[in-house]
Amino acid sequence: MNQTNILNHIGNTPLIEISVLSPNPRVRIFAKLEGQNPSGSIKDRIAKRMILDAESEGLLSSGDTIIEASTGNTALALALVAKQRGYKLKSVVSTRTTPGMGELLLSHGVDVIWCEPKTGMKSAIDLAKQLAKENDWFTPCQFENRSNIRAHYESTGPEILETLPNVDTLIAGIGTGGTLMGVGGFLRAHNPAVKIIGVEPKMGEALQGLRNLDEGYIPPLLDLDFLDGRFLVDSKNAFECSRDILEKTGISAGISAGATLYCAQRLADRMSSGNIVAIFADGGWKYLMSSPWREAAASALSDPDEVAWW
Structure with missing residues (x-):
């Protein structure tokens, strides 16, 4: 591998334990830090x-x-x-x-x-x-392109399993569906009991990179029957959790990472024990430029216990 080519440094991101943020001492939470990729995201x-x-x-x-x-x-x-x-x-x-x-x-x-x-x-x-x-331009169309799933099945999933052989639950944001289907598919191939949870914003709320499926567009890559559940997070809780990540671990992560952490914490409350892997899809630096979380937190309405499961 040519170590001087930036494309060869995509992937192999760290999987870090952040159990200091777990509300249950018997449930360990790990974060896959995708913000460490060259352009700053998964x-x-x-x-x-x-x-x-x-x-x-x-x-x-x-x-x-x-x-x-x-x-x-x-x-x-x-x-x-x-x-x-x-x-x-x-x-x-x-x-x-x-x-x-x-x-x-x-x-x-x-x-x-x-x-x-x-x-x-x-x-x-x-x-x-x-x-x-x-x-006559080329559009990869990430929402429909099977290479999206392949990327995660062949890289992200194996990286997680190599670092943490025993994964009980995977949590990732619902965007294109590629992460959930690719990483989830790889983990399930090795352990059919792994739970796959998708995180989405509440109806009408904006969280960068995530979408509420009830607003009308379901990515063709996403098989809803493959998921064990969908978890709705409002912007206020997502922003607060992204700040907690920085304050308690020193990790600068994006807003969607806050949403996946919030889901992981609520799920940890319900588990007797186990290992949760949360995908932190990007770094926080691009949001610091405009401080959008402060604007959203000021106007967002939230009920910390208002969660939808299926």
């Missing part, structure tokens, strides 16, 4: 896999243009891969994305196409597909 894994697979299938040639719908992290990851592989990148981004994300994408050379979220994320996806067809 999306580096799928960006690399989707582009390399497209190349091997003859769908991309040097100098081509890639277009993708993204809330930010996937576009940043694709920008990294595109620069290394010789492609141009355009990203359709919702106007509801995290404050400051547009400027961050522009600084990475991404041509940002803003989209009003009339039908949520689906508006951006449909526009990206339309523009790709009209201009």
Whole structure:
């Protein structure tokens, strides 16, 4: 492996015990720190896999243009891969994305196409597909691309099991569904009893990278029957937990990490013992730029005990 190529440093992120945040001394909580990837999120894994697979299938040639719908992290990851592989990148981004994300994408050379979220994320996806067809651009479409699942089945899952052979529960945010299906599929292949829990924001609330399935768009990659449960988290609790992570462990993690931790804590209360792995999908630095959690915490309504399970 060429150690000087940045793409070869995607993955192999640390799995860190954060049981200081567990409410149950018999339940250990571990965090997979995906913010340690080169562009700062778990999306580096799928960006690399989707582009390399497209190349091997003859769908991309040097100098081509890639277009993708993204809330930010996937576009940043694709920008990294595109620069290394010789492609141009355009990203359709919702106007509801995290404050400051547009400027961050522009600084990475991404041509940002803003989209009003009339039908949520689906508006951006449909526009990206339309523009790709009209201009003969390539769109990986992370929400439908099986390489997304493959990336996690072949890397994230094995990394977790190598560090922690006994995983009882996996918790990850519901975004494209790739993490839950890929990591969950790998862990289940080794232990069918592993519980797979998806985390999503409450209806009408915005948490970067996560989506509420009841708002109308279910990613084609996500098999709801594969999940053992869905856990709803409001923005206030997610933001408070992201601050707790930093204050009590020194780890700077994103807002969705706060949501997965909140879920892990509530689940730990209900378990007699065991090991929980929570996916911390990105780092907190991009949110510190605009301090969005303070704005959301000031306006969000919450009931700490208001949780939906199925």
